[in-house]
Amino acid sequence: MARFRCPVCGEEIYVNIKTVKEPIGGLYEAVVQHRDHFVKIYIDKSGFVRRAFPLEYFIRVDPPLYTVYIYEDRAEIIDRNGHTYITNPAPLIDAVRKITS
Numbered sequence: 001m002a003r004f005r006c007p008v009c010g011e012e013i014y015v016n017i018k019t020v021k022e023p024i025g026g027l028y029e030a031v032v033q034h035r036d037h038f039v040k041i042y043i044d045k046s047g048f049v050r051r052a053f054p055l056e057y058f059i060r061v062d063p064p065l066y067t068v069y070i071y072e073d074r075a076e077i078i079d080r081n082g083h084t085y086i087t088n089p090a091p092l093i094d095a096v097r098k099i100t101s
């Protein structure tokens, strides 16, 4: 478990990285999506985050019409122009439960 402070919003983040291969140049590289922003991190072999910096551009080629993130306390619906709408997650959680059960 690696821990670092998000360079965008300052929140503490915990990530689990599966380390099966030897890291290139001694460090593992990872892109972390945190809320509505992306962070690039470098983790050493002992799981220590050596560097974390904001990714300025995250380009999704051929984006979906809508991307939906469902959290415990809210749901975020993001349209293809990047506008985020916050809504009540309960009906969406119900819908997913119906589909997956």
Ligand SMILES: [Zn+2]
Pocket (backbone or CB within 6 Å): 006, 007, 008, 009, 010, 011, 034, 035, 037
């Ligand atoms: Zn953040």
